[in-house]
Amino acid sequence: xxxxxxxxxxxxxxxxxxxxxxxxxxxxxxxxxxxxxxxxxxxxxxxxxxxxxxxxxxxxxxxxxxxxxxxxxxxxxxxxxxxxxxxxxxxxxxxxxxxxxxxxxxxxxxxxxxxxxxxxxxxxxxxxxxxxxxxxxxxxxxxxxxxxxxxxxxxxxxxxxxxxxxxxxxxxxxxxxxxxxxxxxxxxxxxxxxxxxxxxxxxxxxxxxxxxx
Amino acid sequence: xxxxxxxxxxxxxxxxxxxxxxxxxxxxxxxxxxxxxxxxxxxxxxxxxxxxxxxxxxxxxxxxxxxxxxxxxxxxxxxxxxxxxxxxxxxxxxxxxxxxxxxxxxxxxxxxxxxxxxxxxxxxxxxxxxxxxxxxxxxxxxxxxxxxxxxxxxxxxxxxxxxxxxxxxxxxxxxxxxxxxxxxxxxxxxxxxxxxxxxxxxxxxxxxxxxxx
DNA sequence: ACCTGAACACCGTTCAAGT
DNA sequence: ACCTGAACACCGTTCAAGT
Numbered sequence: 438x439x440x441x442x443x444x445x446x447x448x449x450x451x452x453x454x455x456x457x458x459x460x461x462x463x464x465x466x467x468x469x470x471x472x473x474x475x476x477x478x479x480x481x482x483x484x485x486x487x488x489x490x491x492x493x494x495x496x497x498x499x500x501x502x503x504x505x506x507x508x509x510x511x512x513x514x515x516x517x518x519x520x521x522x523x524x525x526x527x528x529x530x531x532x533x534x535x536x537x538x539x540x541x542x543x544x545x546x547x548x549x550x551x552x553x554x555x556x557x558x559x560x561x562x563x564x565x566x567x568x569x570x571x572x573x574x575x576x577x578x579x580x581x582x583x584x585x586x587x588x589x590x591x592x593x594x595x596x597x598x599x600x601x602x603x604x605x606x607x608x609x610x611x612x613x614x615x616x617x618x619x620x621x622x623x624x625x626x627x628x629x630x631x632x633x634x635x636x637x638x639x640x641x642x643x644x645x646x647x648x649x650x
Numbered sequence: 651x652x653x654x655x656x657x658x659x660x661x662x663x664x665x666x667x668x669x670x671x672x673x674x675x676x677x678x679x680x681x682x683x684x685x686x687x688x689x690x691x692x693x694x695x696x697x698x699x700x701x702x703x704x705x706x707x708x709x710x711x712x713x714x715x716x717x718x719x720x721x722x723x724x725x726x727x728x729x730x731x732x733x734x735x736x737x738x739x740x741x742x743x744x745x746x747x748x749x750x751x752x753x754x755x756x757x758x759x760x761x762x763x764x765x766x767x768x769x770x771x772x773x774x775x776x777x778x779x780x781x782x783x784x785x786x787x788x789x790x791x792x793x794x795x796x797x798x799x800x801x802x803x804x805x806x807x808x809x810x811x812x813x814x815x816x817x818x819x820x821x822x823x824x825x826x827x828x829x830x831x832x833x834x835x836x837x838x839x840x841x842x843x844x845x846x847x848x849x850x851x852x853x854x855x856x857x858x859x860x861x862x863x
Numbered sequence: 864a865c866c867t868g869a870a871c872a873c874c875g876t877t878c879a880a881g882t
Numbered sequence: 883a884c885c886t887g888a889a890c891a892c893c894g895t896t897c898a899a900g901t
Contacts (some may be wrong), residue, residue: 494683545805560823567723582849585802610773639856
């Protein structure tokens, strides 16, 4: 799908330009700024012009999601033991989408068809599972389980520090309130990172035990 | 905060009425129908009238979320071993919010202050962890890890059956495509339920091992 | 083939005016 | 104290008209 020669290529709109403009817009001003008219303005074009290249805003989000999936680091699967590779991949995956929460419903609910980077990511992960001896028919369920934990953890990474502050209702939940106030974690780690590490270690260990058993 | 006597109580607006109307609206027509004007219409009132009782639409969502949290079954923590209780609670939690995906960012990102049912749920879960011998300072992280998995799984429960269909790009991801086509699970269980059970068992087993070790 | 400009059918929220 | 009605500043999307 190359541009025809003999035409000035700089000002022509295309899915690539739209994706790059959307990423830049989100990086600078966040998802509240990613509107069809805001996107059009950043491309010096009328909003309706976008609809010659995408069918809907959902389409734009899918393009952005697929571009970001290319930033998820799957390289550990080619050079490390399964458990360690899963941990590194999961951390990278969470870190990428913690900054892009509105895309999580897009990843979780939209078919991967026509999302080449996303498919490429899944292929690398599947390869790692196969090399570790996982039976083909269990691999997708295991990946989905890990992804579910990663998506939920991406939300949690954006939770405010006082999310569990019970306020005036503290006396009705004494044990919970006490547990919350004792939550303090080792220096250098915030609460979300500690919960993520705890859950990820448990999940990886539990899945490894399932495979062995 | 009772109504003053001597006035007709039937037509007066309040947070309770708003919550019930919102729940009914969502149950009948889904979250796309939960707009401030739609909600007002269902209460035979002008949209602006709602702002005498809630500060924003986010406020309405928080009210709905807290009401639904009362439907999450925590009773198993009072009568069953920890691992089994966690499994039953997690299933109930996922099932309640699988039908209310737009509330997941609300639960994950908004403080629990002034959400009494939510706090009550956390108290019951914390009690169960304490009785099982969990140290206070690890309980909140463990609950957060389980919740992250539950939220992600609630999304996955709404994924279309063909979410992993690679389409024209199948030949570029042969191992993944093969794993997807072999995913078929035992009769009576769909894919989401199988992935949820696999991950939940692994997480519970891994957490139990953490506690023991 | 791809753009503009106007229009449509919505959103959430505010606020003066009433009772 | 709590409601109405009008208004505001947006949304995503469509479509006739141009080139």
